[in-house]
Amino acid sequence: xxxxxxxxxxxxxxxxxxxxxxxxxxxxxxxxxxxxxxxxxxxxxxxxxxxxxxxxxxxxxxxxxxxxxxxxxxxxxxxxxxxxxxxxxxxxxxxxxxxxxxxxxxxxxxxxxxxxxxxxxxxxxxxxxxx
Numbered sequence: 419x420x421x422x423x424x425x426x427x428x429x430x431x432x433x434x435x436x437x438x439x440x441x442x443x444x445x446x447x448x449x450x451x452x453x454x455x456x457x458x459x460x461x462x463x464x465x466x467x468x469x470x471x472x473x474x475x476x477x478x479x480x481x482x483x484x485x486x487x488x489x490x491x492x493x494x495x496x497x498x499x500x501x502x503x504x505x506x507x508x509x510x511x512x513x514x515x516x517x518x519x520x521x522x523x524x525x526x527x528x529x530x531x532x533x534x535x536x537x538x539x540x541x542x543x544x545x546x547x548x549x
Contacts, residue, residue, distance in 0.1 A: 435472040442468040443499050
């Protein structure tokens with residue numbers, strides 16, 4: 419019942435896939451260091467596609483339980499690098515948003531609790547009974 423298309427990838431194929439993921443991670447890291455949004459988007463798209471292909475291959479091997487420990491370690495390291503890049507990007511985005519809020523504050527009418535917009539944001543409130 420096992421066909422060539424359903425057979426688990428060989429270790430050499432996994433190494434090639436993992437090396438492609440590692441290159442894509444490095445490319446994205448370099449793109450994030452540059453002020454070129456298009457390069458970041460292209461690199462992140464390439465990483466996404468490369469990781470999707472590698473995950474398919476690794477899932478086939480994992481079902482058989484024969485993933486070599488060296489590849490498992492490299493795969494875990496690649497996963498950690500992606501998580502670190504995601505965290506760094508999140509922190510940078512938060513910092514930019516905070517700086518923009520300081521440099522370009524919202525008009526008082528949008529942020530006031532006691533204004534017309536404030537009532538829709540906080541809801542009807544509730545009454546407390548005195549005892």
